[in-house]
Each structure stands twice: as C-alpha cells, then as structure tokens.
Amino acid sequence: MSASTHDAPMGAPHGEDIGKRDFLKLIAGAGAAVGLGALAWPLIDSMNPSSDVLALSSVELDIAPIPEGSGITIVWRGKPIFVRHRTAAEIKSARDVKLTELTEPAADKDRVKAGHEAWLVVIGICTHLGCVPLGNKPTDSRGDFGGWLCPCHGSQYDTSGRVRRGPAPINLPLPPYAFTSDTKIKIG
Amino acid sequence: MPGLHKSEFTNPVVNWIDTRLPVFTMLTKEYAVFPTPRNFNYFWNFGALAMINLMIMIATGIFLAMNYTPNTLMAFDSVERIMRDVNYGWLLRYVHANGASMFFVVVYIHMFRSLYYGSYKAPRELLWMLGVVILLLMMATAFMGYVLPWGQMSYWGATVITNLFSAIPLVGDSIVTFLWGGFSVDNATLNRFFSLHYLLPFVITGVVFLHIVALHITGSNNPLGIDPKGPQDTLPFHPYYTIKDSVGIGVYLIVFAVLVFFAPNFLGHVDNYVPANPLVTPADVVPEWYFLPFYAILRSVPSKLGGVTLMFGAIAVLFVLPWLDTSPIRSARFRPIYRQLIFVLVAAIIVLGMVGGHPPQGIWVVLGRIATAYYFLHFLVILPLLGKLERPLPLPESISSPVIRKGGGPLPYGAAAAPMEKN
Numbered sequence: 001m002s003a004s005t006h007d008a009p010m011g012a013p014h015g016e017d018i019g020k021r022d023f024l025k026l027i028a029g030a031g032a033a034v035g036l037g038a039l040a041w042p043l044i045d046s047m048n049p050s051s052d053v054l055a056l057s058s059v060e061l062d063i064a065p066i067p068e069g070s071g072i073t074i075v076w077r078g079k080p081i082f083v084r085h086r087t088a089a090e091i092k093s094a095r096d097v098k099l100t101e102l103t104e105p106a107a108d109k110d111r112v113k114a115g116h117e118a119w120l121v122v123i124g125i126c127t128h129l130g131c132v133p134l135g136n137k138p139t140d141s142r143g144d145f146g147g148w149l150c151p152c153h154g155s156q157y158d159t160s161g162r163v164r165r166g167p168a169p170i171n172l173p174l175p176p177y178a179f180t181s182d183t184k185i186k187i188g
Numbered sequence: 189m190p191g192l193h194k195s196e197f198t199n200p201v202v203n204w205i206d207t208r209l210p211v212f213t214m215l216t217k218e219y220a221v222f223p224t225p226r227n228f229n230y231f232w233n234f235g236a237l238a239m240i241n242l243m244i245m246i247a248t249g250i251f252l253a254m255n256y257t258p259n260t261l262m263a264f265d266s267v268e269r270i271m272r273d274v275n276y277g278w279l280l281r282y283v284h285a286n287g288a289s290m291f292f293v294v295v296y297i298h299m300f301r302s303l304y305y306g307s308y309k310a311p312r313e314l315l316w317m318l319g320v321v322i323l324l325l326m327m328a329t330a331f332m333g334y335v336l337p338w339g340q341m342s343y344w345g346a347t348v349i350t351n352l353f354s355a356i357p358l359v360g361d362s363i364v365t366f367l368w369g370g371f372s373v374d375n376a377t378l379n380r381f382f383s384l385h386y387l388l389p390f391v392i393t394g395v396v397f398l399h400i401v402a403l404h405i406t407g408s409n410n411p412l413g414i415d416p417k418g419p420q421d422t423l424p425f426h427p428y429y430t431i432k433d434s435v436g437i438g439v440y441l442i443v444f445a446v447l448v449f450f451a452p453n454f455l456g457h458v459d460n461y462v463p464a465n466p467l468v469t470p471a472d473v474v475p476e477w478y479f480l481p482f483y484a485i486l487r488s489v490p491s492k493l494g495g496v497t498l499m500f501g502a503i504a505v506l507f508v509l510p511w512l513d514t515s516p517i518r519s520a521r522f523r524p525i526y527r528q529l530i531f532v533l534v535a536a537i538i539v540l541g542m543v544g545g546h547p548p549q550g551i552w553v554v555l556g557r558i559a560t561a562y563y564f565l566h567f568l569v570i571l572p573l574l575g576k577l578e579r580p581l582p583l584p585e586s587i588s589s590p591v592i593r594k595g596g597g598p599l600p601y602g603a604a605a606a607p608m609e610k611n
Binding site: 045 | 247248251254255269272273275276277280
C-alpha cells in the first residue's frame with residue numbers, strides 16, 4: 001500500500017520531502033528485512049546436519065572376511081551399504097547382459113573399481129520407495145537375476161545392482177568409496 | 189446481526205479478505221491510527237520490548253527443543269552437544285538463557301513504570317492483574333527451563349523449589365510427591381518440566397493477548413497520569429510510537445548482544461556445568477538473579493511455613509495493589525511523598541536481591557528482615573494511608589496544555605487527526 005503515500009493526506013508540504021520519506025522507508029524496510037534474515041539464519045541452519053552427524057560421513061571396512069557369493073550390510077550416514085563379494089559366474093552374468101535390455105543402461109565395469117571386479121558396493125535402498133532389498137545372504141531370495149529382491153513391491157536387481165524388473169526407476173546408486181588396500185575400503 | 193464488513197481498503201485482495209475477516213481494519217485501528225497519549229517517555233517502550241523478548245524466547249526455544257533430550261541420562265550431554273556440535277547451537281542456547289534474564293529485566297522495568305506512574309489504578313486494574321498473572325507464568329516457565337540442562341544447580345534448584353510445597357500443612361508431602369512423580373526429583377520430574385516448559389510460553393502468549401486487549405479498551409496511561417481529553421492530546425500509534433519503540437528495541441538488542449557475545453555466562457552459575465548429582469548438594473545453592481529478592485524473603489523468617497507464605501504473599505499483594513493504593517492520583521510526579529517512597533521500595537528490593545545472593549549469616553539476616561518488613565509495610569500500610577494523608581501537587585489541565593502554554597510549536601503533522609495514511 002506504499003504507493004498510496006503520494007496522494008494520502010500526509011501533510012508533507014513539498015514534493016522533495018515525499019521522495020525523501022519514501023527513500024527512508026525503503027532503506028528502513030530493507031535494513032529490517034536483512035536484519036530479520038540474519039536473525040533467522042542461525043535458527044534455520046541449526047536444522048542442518050550437526051558436526052557430530054557430519055563426523056559419521058566416512059566409514060572404513062575390512063572386506064577380507066566376506067566369503068565369495070555373499071554380501072554384508074554396513075551403515076554409512078545412517079543408510080545401509082551393500083558390499084558384495086561376487087563369484088566369477090555372477091560377474092560374467094552381469095557383463096554378458098546387453099545394455100539395451102536394461103531399464104537404466106550402465107556397464108558393469110563402470111559400477112565397480114578396476115582391478116577389484118569381484119567387489120560391488122551399492123547403497124542398499126530400493127530406488128522405488130526406500131525399502132532395503134533382500135539378497136546379501138546366499139540363502140535370501142535374490143529374484144530372477146541373482147542380485148537383490150525388494151520385499152516391498154518386488155523390484156529385482158541383478159548382480160551389478162541394476163534394476164531389471166519391477167517399479168524401481170533406476171539402478172541402486174553407488175556411494176563414493178575407494179580401496180585403501182586390497183582388503184580395505186573406505187566409504188565416504 | 190451478522191454481515192460482511194464494509195472495508196475501506198482499495199487493494200482488491202486486501203479488500204476481499206478484509207470484507208470477510210476484518211483483520212486489516214483491526215490492525216489499522218489498533219496499531220496504526222490507535223490514539224496514543226502524545227507524552228510517552230522511554231519507559232513506555234518496555235511493553236513492546238517484552239513482546240519482542242517473548243517472541244525471541246519462543247523462536248530459540250523451538251529450535252533448541254529439536255536438539256534437546258529430556259532424559260536424566262542424556263539431558264546434560266544433549267545440552268553439551270547443542271553447544272559443540274549443532275550449527276549455531278551455542279548461539280541459540282546463549283540467546284535463550286540470557287533472553288530469560290533480559291525478559292525479567294524488561295518486565296521488572298515495565299512493572300516499575302506501572303508503579304511509578306500509577307498505571308495499575310482504575311480503570312486499568314484488570315490490565316495490571318493480567319500482568320501479574322504473566323509474571324507468575326514467567327517465573328514458573330523460567331524455573332522449569334533452568335532445570336532442563338540437568339546440571340547441579342538445575343537439580344538442586346528443582347529440589348528446593350518443589351520442596352516449598354511441603355510447607356503446606358497435612359497435604360504438603362503428598363503434593364511434593366505428586367509434583368515429582370516419584371520420591372525425589374528424577375526422570376519423571378524432568379519429563380513433565382520439559383512438557384510444561386514448552387506449553388507455558390503459549391499460555392503466556394494467550395494472557396499477553398488479553399493484556400493487550402484490556403490495554404486497548406482503557407487506552408495507555410502516560411507520564412502525567414491524566415486522561416487524554418481529545419485529539420490534541422494523542423498521536424496515532426504509527427509512525428510515532430512504532431518509531432519510538434524501534435529506538436528502544438535497538439538499544440535493547442545492543443545490551444542483549446553484549447551479554448550474549450561477551451559475557452554469556454555472567455548471569456549463570458559455574459555449578460550448572462557440573463552434571464546433576466542427587467547425592468551431593470553444591471556449597472551455595474542460589475537461584476537465578478531474578479528470583480533473589482523472593483528467595484531472600486523466603487529465608488527471612490525462621491519458619492518453614494512462614495517463609496513460604498511470605499514469599500507467595502510478596503506476589504499476592506501485587507494482585508490487590510489497585511485497592512491497597514487509595515490515592516486517586518496516578519503519576520508519582522504529583523505525589524511528592526510517594527515519589528520518594530517508591531525509590532525506598534526499589535532500594536528495599538535491591539537489598540533483598542543482595543541478601544538472596546549471600547549465605548544467610550550475620551548482617552545479611554538482619555538486612556533481609558528489615559527489607560522484607562519494609563516491602564510489606566510499603567504495600568499494606570504506607571499505600572493505604574498515604575492516599576489519605578498526602579497532599580498532591582496540582583494536576584495540569586490536559587496533556588497538551590503545559591506544552592502549548594510554554595510556547596511549544598504547532599502540532600506535528602497528523603497529530604490532530606488520525607488519517608488512514610498507513611493502510
């Protein structure tokens with residue numbers, strides 16, 4: 001409603017004075033807005049991850065005890081991470097599939113680290129609605145593609161963690177990780 | 189008769205809303221053109237400051253509660269986590285803790301203003317009583333908030349204050365067990381204190397709303413204590429008093445910031461950085477500074493029930509103050525004797541505060557008793573008699589007359605009318 005200031009009976013005698021008044025109002029309003037923003041920021045930022053949460057953002061894992069054909073689940077940033085020790089047959093089946101058959105085409109060699117093809121590390125959260133798929137234990141039901149089967153809505157993943165069937169839209173994502181030695185990985 | 193409000197706003201959206209829910213008309217009436225005595229001094233800033241302070245406390249409190257854990261095993265550590273790990277957690281906590289002190293500073297000055305200028309007198313008795321209710325709620329909220337960090341002072345403060353109720357004959361012990369939810373201050377106590385500490389500020393907000401409604405019915409008092417006689421005695425609230433309040437808010441925030449950034453623990457106790465230990469009481473248990481005068485009254489009588497009664501009585505006399513003061517003159521400016529005695533009362537309260545901060549030994553016991561006696565003497569004896577004995581100075585004809593007679597300039601723009609220049 002500030003536009004009405006000019007014709008409102010403010011009683012200010014000179015046009016110059018009105019200009020000055022508008023300028024002062026603008027400056028005061030802008031100053032108050034900046035001040036309120038500065039006051040609000042600490043409140044809002046306090047909801048962001050705190051230092052102790054950020055400190056959990058990398059985990060190290062000794063992968064030597066994981067037997068071939070099996071996988072384990074570890075927690076990174078509160079999320080399950082699947083670390084799977086693949087058999088030669090599983091690697092082969094992952095590499096033989098044609099990329100055109102895939103929902104989200106991705107080559108198996110791009111989903112593992114060169115020289116460590118036996119190890120697949122994926123974030124173990126179904127990309128459909130966030131359930132944790134089954135399949136780490138050889139006794140689990142792994143679906144038709146030998147990888148993982150989500151118990152919620154039946155999405156199936158292959159031995160490269162790529163979605164092959166079901167409502168999930170994309171492959172299981174890869175966390176950032178690196179091999180610190182032949183038997184140790186660091187996630188995050 | 190129900191019916192649509194006839195809105196005068198030209199903006200079509202504002203007009204549409206205002207026709208159905210006249211909040212814009214209400215805000216304009218109560219905060220823009222609201223006729224306010226033109227002679228306020230800076231004492232009249234403190235109501236607005238208290239409002240701002242309440243908002244700061246609620247805002248910081250909500251975000252602190254997101255990171256606090258009300259469990260005896262985790263409360264202390266969760267507060268330390270807020271201080272070290274949560275983004276700006278140290279700022280939120282220091283603003284909240286020092287905000288409590290600032291709140292009492294502001295409210296005590298607000299109350300002094302009412303005492304000095306007689307703002308509690310007719311027709312503002314209920315306004316004053318609602319204010320005393322707010323004070324009581326603030327005290328309860330501050331006390332329970334102080335328990336939450338679960339340090340030594342938290343624990344022993346909670347123990348001492350809840351034990352006050354054990355002074356009640358016959359049912360005292362049962363009441364204390366009920367308050368604790370057990371046989372000592374423990375997890376159940378901490379949980380309910382957290383729940384109530386979150387609830388009460390919103391109750392305070394509700395009573396503040398009533399306080400403001402009552403204020404807008406009677407209108408504000410002013411330093412002369414006489415009623416405005418017409419438009420020449422008032423100014424529209426906006427922009428005159430929004431600006432004057434803004435100046436006060438600036439000064440208030442500077443003081444607040446100095447406290448928070450340079451001396452955040454100045455008003456606290458080191459013992460509260462020691463986790464609560466139900467087996468060891470700290471050497472000197474004292475409440476926060478704003479409770480010290482009441483604490484001194486509590487300790488001034490060598491009787492458990494007597495001390496507790498006097499302490500609650502110190503607040504109770506405030507409820508009936510409008511009827512204890514028999515003088516029809518509001519402002520102390522025109523009450524030559526009251527004007528001096530009000531400062532004796534303030535001195536007595538300050539002495540009580542000092543007494544409350546010292547161990548009850550030697551001279552402090554004597555001083556505490558004298559000051560306690562004077563506190564009640566002032567309200568129960570002096571005020572009723574003074575109204576009849578004191579000879580007041582002549583009151584001015586109106587708020588504007590002394591100014592205009594002294595050759596003050598013409599009225600400022602917009603003073604006489606209350607134009608809608610700020611819709």
